[in-house]
Amino acid sequence: MDVFVYGTLTNPERVADLVDSYAFVGPARLRGLHLVEGRYPTLAPGGEAAGRLLRTEAVDRIDDYEGVDDGLYVRVSVPRTDGGEAAVYVGDPDRLDADADWPGEGPFAARVRAFLARRDVVVEPVVDR
Known part of the structure; x- marks a missing residue:
């Protein structure tokens, strides 16, 4: 499964501590949500x-x-612009002390989930040219 990562899981050492097998398949852009800093990074509506x-x-x-089981983050599926889907983790801003609504x-x-069902949110792999 492909997962769009934007915080601590962009670090290969952190990922290697968690899973035995993985690969970074390239840079990507999440359109429709933007990064918000808090105790841990999360996402909020709008932007990229x-x-x-x-x-x-x-x-x-x-x-x-x-x-996820504790409700700190929720995992959602977001369409990719090149077909298929990617998992995206969105953290609860109230629990992360993040300025997001x-x-x-x-x-x-x-x-x-309701926001994603109503809005055009996509993961766009970035292709180096």
Whole structure:
């Protein structure tokens, strides 16, 4: 599975501590969400964020690292401009002390998924020319 990474998981040493097998498949841009700093980096509606595409089958290990079961981050699928999808982790700004606002009502994960269903958010692999 391809994962768009934009924070600590852009560091190969950090990824190697988490998973046994992985590859960075190139730089990428996330259009429709932008980077917000907090206790840990997260994303917020609008703009774009630079990152990398990480390929691994060990997303369960990344889920553990990102605190998905505890609701710290939510993993969502975002379409890629070249076909297919990439996983993206979005952190709860309230729990990360980040200045971000996700519109809507209800739990954080539901607001993120509702936003993505209504907006054009895509992962665009960056091709060096």
